Amino acid sequence: MKVFARDPAWDERMLYSLNEQLPALLVNRDSTLNHRNGQQTLAADILGVHVIVKRYIGAYGWAARCRPQSLGRALRSYSHASRLRQCGIPTPRALLCASFGVDMVTVTERLHANELYEAMRVQGWLNNWEDSIAQKLAALMQTTSTHHITHGDLHARNLLVDQSCNLWLIDLDGLRFHRSDFFYRRRRAKEEHRLGKSLYHASPRLCRKSGFVLEKNRWLWRSTG
Numbered sequence: 001m002k003v004f005a006r007d008p009a010w011d012e013r014m015l016y017s018l019n020e021q022l023p024a025l026l027v028n029r030d031s032t033l034n035h036r037n038g039q040q041t042l043a044a045d046i047l048g049v050h051v052i053v054k055r056y057i058g059a060y061g062w063a064a065r066c067r068p069q070s071l072g073r074a075l076r077s078y079s080h081a082s083r084l085r086q087c088g089i090p091t092p093r094a095l096l097c098a099s100f101g102v103d104m105v106t107v108t109e110r111l112h113a114n115e116l117y118e119a120m121r122v123q124g125w126l127n128n129w130e131d132s133i134a135q136k137l138a139a140l141m142q143t144t145s146t147h148h149i150t151h152g153d154l155h156a157r158n159l160l161v162d163q164s165c166n167l168w169l170i171d172l173d174g175l176r177f178h179r180s181d182f183f184y185r186r187r188r189a190k191e192e193h194r195l196g197k198s199l200y201h202a203s204p205r206l207c208r209k210s211g212f213v214l215e216k217n218r219w220l221w222r223s224t225g
Contacts, residue, residue, distance in 0.1 A: 018044075079094075087143060150187040
């Protein structure tokens with residue numbers, strides 16, 4: 001295992017334990033949370049620390065030229081986590097970015113949280129938390145607008161909600177900090193539509209309360225402040 005970046009708390013013992021466990025984890029269906037689009041997401045316990053391991057599946061030979069480079073995606077995901085936290089956007093703490101054979105892996109803290117999409121489907125849950133979630137969603141959209149950030153795949157499954165009703169942004173390898181206003185606004189429009197659509201399917205009222213409006217078959221976000 002070759003380490004490209006790591007949190008100071010991730011010491012040699014943790015690295016050794018992860019390296020020993022990974023081969024078994026990768027084939028353990030009980031540990032796998034998601035496996036699609038060339039990525040595998042795993043839940044693991046490394047020396048008593050609960051973490052999420054994301055594997056960016058590499059390729060050999062000619063196929064490696066056709067597949068997007070896993071190294072760049074993994075490093076972006078790792079570095080974006082700290083930048084988002086500096087901007088005041090909650091996201092799980094990034095702990096490690098390393099290679100494992102031709103694959104790349106990132107390790108982040110595991111939160112006691114669920115996907116927002118799944119939480120909204122629990123009968124009665126939104127009755128207690130709707131106003132708070134709407135405020136958090138509006139704040140997220142405002143902060144990403146202020147810093148010209150686009151996520152790349154922003155929908156209700158890439159937002160986690162914890163027991164204190166805090167929202168956490170995940171799946172960061174497609175995230176961008178834009179310098180060009182033109183490209184930012186173009187991607188932002190797609191982002192607003194994607195998130196508004198996913199919210200509306202689960203809860204039309206929450207969608208509206210968060211500041212989303214439907215204009216000409218496109219969901220747009222309008223500041224609620």
